[in-house]
Amino acid sequence: MMKDSNTVEVREAVGIFDSEEQMQAAIDDLLSHGFDRAEISVLAPVTAVEEKLGHRFESVADIEDDPEAMTKAFVPIESIGDAEGAVIGSLLYVGAFAGIVLVASGGALAAALAALALGGSGTAVGVALARLINQHHADYIADQLEKGGLLLWVRTWDSRDEEKAVKLLSAHSAHDVHVHALPAQD
Structure with a gap:
């Protein structure tokens, strides 16, 4: 498919985690390896995502590359x-x-x-x-785990970032780890 020369893309590494502990360890590792907290996002609450998409989804794997999937900034458990x-x-x-x-x-x-x-x-x-x-946080985690896991996206700026992010996500047991390009949002 041809891209418009004016189209700006955002590249991200994405992975799915089976536990909050694994995801937190990966985030800690990303932060200690030079990624900024603002470059890390997670899936918004399932009900909000489904409302925005206009339909239910069966698995987080179905929406991990969807530019319409609603994300939010990662909030550390300490916060x-x-x-x-x-x-x-x-x-x-x-x-x-x-x-x-x-x-x-x-x-x-x-x-x-x-x-x-x-x-x-x-x-x-x-x-x-x-x-x-x-309880709200526990429900947020449980809803996503019921849909197949916890989604994590990491904004990457170049091939070095992509390699590093993929390596760190994989090292913390993320599955379906890959890099995708999505149209930039305003």
């Missing part, structure tokens, strides 16, 4: 833990701050007890929200 901690901590802080304001404004023992109750309920809400964040 998910940071989000959980921030939710718990911020709600605990709000409850404690409210209690300090009540006590500092001349409140009596009832105000101090209210502060403790607010701080405790803030923590409980924070823990519940953190569990939701963790």
Whole structure:
């Protein structure tokens, strides 16, 4: 097929992983070998991908080379833990701050007890929200594993990048590892 001389292509190495641990190890290796976090993307949630494609897909292998497959930036598992901690901590802080304001404004023992109750309920809400964040991530991973694995794309700039990316993905048990060219998106 002839390409328009004005068509810009993006080249990527792509691989499918059977576990989040394998994918994380590959990403860590890619980052330590000069790839930028912005060059690494993963499949968006299955429901969002199917909505964008306008149809269901049976296997991630069916869409790994589809330019319409919706991707997202990779978010390290540590960032998910940071989000959980921030939710718990911020709600605990709000409850404690409210209690300090009540006590500092001349409140009596009832105000101090209210502060403790607010701080405790803030923590409980924070823990519940953190569990939701963790469950959302677990569901995201499980949905893709049910479709055949976790897709990972690595933007490559030249043949050296391509060789290095393919080697690193393969070294961490990715399968169907290859390089493809897709039309650049705006």
